[in-house]
Amino acid sequence: MMKKSHYVLLAILLIAFFLLRRSTSLSHVMPSGSAPASEQATTAANTAAPQTFDYYLLNLSWSPEFCHSHPDAVECSQHATFVLHGLWPQNTTGGYPENCSNAPGPADPAQYTDIYPDQGLLEHEWKTHGTCSSLAPDAFFQLARQAVHSVKIPNQLASINQQLSLPPDDIRSLFTQANPSIPASSLAISCGNNYLTAVEVCFSKSLQPIDCGPIRTCRANTVRIPPPQ
Numbered sequence: 001m002m003k004k005s006h007y008v009l010l011a012i013l014l015i016a017f018f019l020l021r022r023s024t025s026l027s028h029v030m031p032s033g034s035a036p037a038s039e040q041a042t043t044a045a046n047t048a049a050p051q052t053f054d055y056y057l058l059n060l061s062w063s064p065e066f067c068h069s070h071p072d073a074v075e076c077s078q079h080a081t082f083v084l085h086g087l088w089p090q091n092t093t094g095g096y097p098e099n100c101s102n103a104p105g106p107a108d109p110a111q112y113t114d115i116y117p118d119q120g121l122l123e124h125e126w127k128t129h130g131t132c133s134s135l136a137p138d139a140f141f142q143l144a145r146q147a148v149h150s151v152k153i154p155n156q157l158a159s160i161n162q163q164l165s166l167p168p169d170d171i172r173s174l175f176t177q178a179n180p181s182i183p184a185s186s187l188a189i190s191c192g193n194n195y196l197t198a199v200e201v202c203f204s205k206s207l208q209p210i211d212c213g214p215i216r217t218c219r220a221n222t223v224r225i226p227p228p229q
Helices: 004-029 037-045 063-069 074-078 119-128 137-149 168-178
Strands: 055-062 082-090 164-166 187-192 195-203 223-225
Touching: 055 063, 055 137, 063 074, 063 195, 082 119, 082 137, 082 195, 119 137, 164 168, 168 187, 168 195, 168 223
Parallel strands: 195 223
Antiparallel strands: 055 082, 055 195, 164 223, 187 195
């Protein structure tokens, strides 16, 4: 017959065995040093997927031309001239990444109404371009705001009350005169049907002007620049 002390020893061994199994099982569920699942999910949701790109293209859209065909757009009630379309990751080969992850945009889009009065455009820009920046949503839109504010709009274009017609090179010259730190090689003029549609500035990831390389620029002899309505 087994002595009482043997039963006690057996019970202790069984308890130690089950505790060891439970500890091993938990180590497979959550590796040592890992953050809780809720923290991991929050980090993933607020950071864009890591991507490789070479520089940013800042697109400043000529709002009067856009508003001619989209008079009900939110921005058109402001009768603005140049407005931010987007800050787009680009590659020196001429290509660019798009739609890089499903990460949600900023938690409070209203704090960016100064650069994106249309929340729909903000959401589109984040999904299409911001998710390719490797930045969290707020960091991306703060960088976009910084980029916009770093470019001074020439006085001749900041307030016009009648249509102008200028060669693309003259528009570029107006910008270089107003922004001595931005060379002509960092600027591209965009047009459609001989109307100005945008001025684009090529920036490094730290927002230093760089050569645009293969970015297409307007080849019209002159472009028409309608005033805000």
